[in-house]
Amino acid sequence: MTFTPYLSFQGECAEAFNTYARLFGGEAQLSRFDELPEATGMPPLEPDQAGWVMHAQLTLPDGSRLLGCDNPPQFGGERMAGSSIAVTLSSEDEIQRIFDGLAEDGHVKMEPGPTFFAKFFAMLTDRFGASWMLVVESEGTGEET
Incomplete structure (x- = not known):
């Protein structure tokens, strides 16, 4: 599936x-x-x-x-609301590059940085209204986002 x-x-x-x-x-x-x-x-x-x-x-x-x-x-269409796209990335450099591009004229909810649940994580809504969660997983979590 x-x-x-x-x-x-x-x-x-x-x-x-x-x-x-x-x-x-x-x-x-x-x-x-x-x-x-x-x-x-x-x-x-x-x-x-x-x-x-x-x-x-x-x-x-x-x-x-x-x-x-x-x-x-x-x-009957509306702009999107109420969901986020989660993307698992391979490095802090990659998350920063993509974050910078999506954040241009968007709304930053959480700057990229380390968290208790991920090596690196960021949240934002881009200028088109799409909400994004970008993550670099901690070593050994084995979870896919």
Whole structure:
């Protein structure tokens, strides 16, 4: 079984996924609403939403995936809330590099640093509204986050 995070945006999906590709590796694949055939049965879009992303996929170097879309308000969509993406990283340098990229114009909840439960840990919400928990595990925990 595989769990795959699916992030919901309102007009920022392409920029977010291109940012995540730059920070985590891989290439963002984007399908936009204006590429759909006309007879899809979807509610009409506002003119400024035509280029919004219907589906985004980022396949990471380890094979895991991150998915997402722009969710127009008329589809009942809202920006994401109430969840976090936990990422286990291999080093303090890696966590700091990714943290710095995600924190740009975002909201830092906890700066990277050692904790009682992890060698290094950080929490933040990026400028697109996605909440992140970044961790370098302590030696011998053997737990995957």
